Amino acid sequence: MSKRKSKENSLTLRECISKMQSILRERFCYHNYHGKRFGVESQHKHLLELLKRTVVHGESNSALIIGPRGSGKNMLLKDTLKELMEMKQVKENVLEVHLNGLLQTNDKIALKEITRQLSLENVVGDKVFGSFAENLAFLLEALKKGDRASSCPVLFILDEFDLFAHHKNQTLLYNLFDISQSAQTPVAVIGLTCRLDVLELLEKRVKSRFSHRQIHLLNAFNFSQFLKIFQEQLSLPAEFPDVNFAQKWNQATQSLLESKIVEDVLQKHFNSTKDVRSLHMLLMLALSRVTVSHPYIDASDLLEASRVRGMDSKANVLHGLSVLEICLIIAMKHLHDIYDGEPFNFQMVQHEFQKFIQRKAHSAYNFETPVVMKAFEHLHQLELIKPMEGLSVRTQKEYRLMKLLLDNCQIVEALHKYPNCPTDVRQWAISSIS
Structure with missing residues (x-):
């Protein structure tokens, strides 16, 4: 019996690899952290206690989780919510509303999303509200079963919190923080942001209603x-x-x-x-x-x-350029060195390129001006050069000031790997004399 069981549990090598890749790819793609966490024990304890007071004891709270991108803000929140829901004393009717500043770009869209996530579309129906605050208060009132102790706790999770501060009059933030301070439905407002100066973005009336609890995350x-x-x-x-x-x-x-x-x-x-x-x-x-x-x-x-x-994506783009485009990049490099990083225009680049042709007496590089202009525009499309900001769009394209988005090391390294690069072009690139 044990032999049959072990035989059933054994897979072919191809099946094992397929299953292994499926598990690990899901972990890597969705950033599902697997294993022990380091450096966030105190933050985890703080956040868990905060949410427990809302969910178990009916207190309303607000807090900000602040840290650079990739420091584990969402991971911390996800783990804390998972642990919270596994507790015996936690009610089963805890509601979560997840908003993102990149998706809910104004308060009207955010309110619709709150209504959808709370499944209150039928309750709202065609009702007309005088203000945003009335609408939000009605949604939360609809969740009440009776007194404060039996009301549904609601957790509002605001990812990219700083973007909500750019909404008109910060109405959503004002009302959420206002509710979190009043004796209404138990509400916890948790914001996630990578901006350390996020409190400076809040209006006085919003800031006064925020608890000023901040949980800072660093990869420690x-x-x-x-x-x-x-x-x-x-x-x-x-x-x-x-x-x-x-x-x-x-x-x-x-x-x-x-x-x-x-x-x-x-x-x-x-x-x-x-x-x-x-x-x-x-x-x-x-x-x-x-x-x-x-x-x-x-x-x-x-x-x-x-x-x-660690491969340089811009250097890789250079490998696919034509010889003419490479020559224009080298001309820009020399202009950058001569004028100490000052911007240049097409006329300056073409003049520098013509000096190289005359010095080498190469007819092979003697292109017509429209062809050179086309190559110059192609470099702009590839974002290897960009126009200077704040300039008039009406300026003729030959005289529009541009800036090179490559440094000398990238250019020289790319030329070493450039297939069949002419020797004189490579020498021109590494020469300090234009």
């Missing part, structure tokens, strides 16, 4: 903890269908940490960013190299993934 883990995060994110769970494959995969992951190459790659990554989402991108690139003939990630996979991730 060290490199040894970062290595543990790396191992946890790449490990397969215990419930993986094929136990043998899961064990071998996790052992291979453990052995990666013993490699000096892998340690150097992760140290370089850690020094540039502690963002777990960025680590997910690195692991996703390494995971894409796993096949049936190469079933486990090794040090070379991570090294290649790090190289691809």
Whole structure:
């Protein structure tokens, strides 16, 4: 019986890899944090206690979770809500309303979204309200069962909180904070933002109704903890269908940490960013190299993934340019050096290019002005150059001031990798004399 059971639980190598990639890709793409969290214990405890007072004791609260992008604000909130809902004393009728400043661009759209998420479209019907406050108060009144103790607690989650501060008169924020201070339905307003100066954006009447509770997040883990995060994110769970494959995969992951190459790659990554989402991108690139003939990630996979991730996208664009466009970029480089970063126009670039042609006596590079202008415009479309801001649009395109969006290192490095680049063009690029 045990043999039959173990046979049923074992999968082919192809099936194991397919299942493994499905699990890990979902984790990396949706940034589902797997494993122990570091550096957010006190913030987690603070937020949990705050929400518990709203959900269990009927208190209304407001708070801001502030931290740079990728510091784990949504992760912290998601985990806290999950733990909150698993508590025995928490009511089953807790309601959550999730708003995002990128989607709800004004208060009218936000109110419609609140109505939809609270499933109160039929209650509102065709009623006409005198003000935003009346409409919101009616929605919350509709949730009441009786007294304060038996009312439905509502958690308002405002992602990209700073964008709501740009709404006209900040009506939504004013009313949410006002309700969170009154003895009405228990409400918790939690804002998530990456702006440290977010309170300066609030009007006085809004700021006076905010509790001024702030939970700051920073990636406060060290490199040894970062290595543990790396191992946890790449490990397969215990419930993986094929136990043998899961064990071998996790052992291979453990052995990666013993490699000096892998340690150097992760140290370089850690020094540039502690963002777990960025680590997910690195692991996703390494995971894409796993096949049936190469079933486990090794040090070379991570090294290649790090190289691809650190690749300069603008330098890659240069590899696909024509020789004429490369010559114009080099002319701009020299103008940038001569005039100490001052903007240039098409006439200046063409004049610099003509000097190179005359010096080399090359008829092969002698293009007509419309052709050169077309190449110049193509560089603008590729966003390798951009027009200076605040200038009149009526200026002729030959005299419109432009700015180069590449530095000298990017240009020289791209020319070294440029296929079949003419020798005189390469020499022109590295020469300091224009």
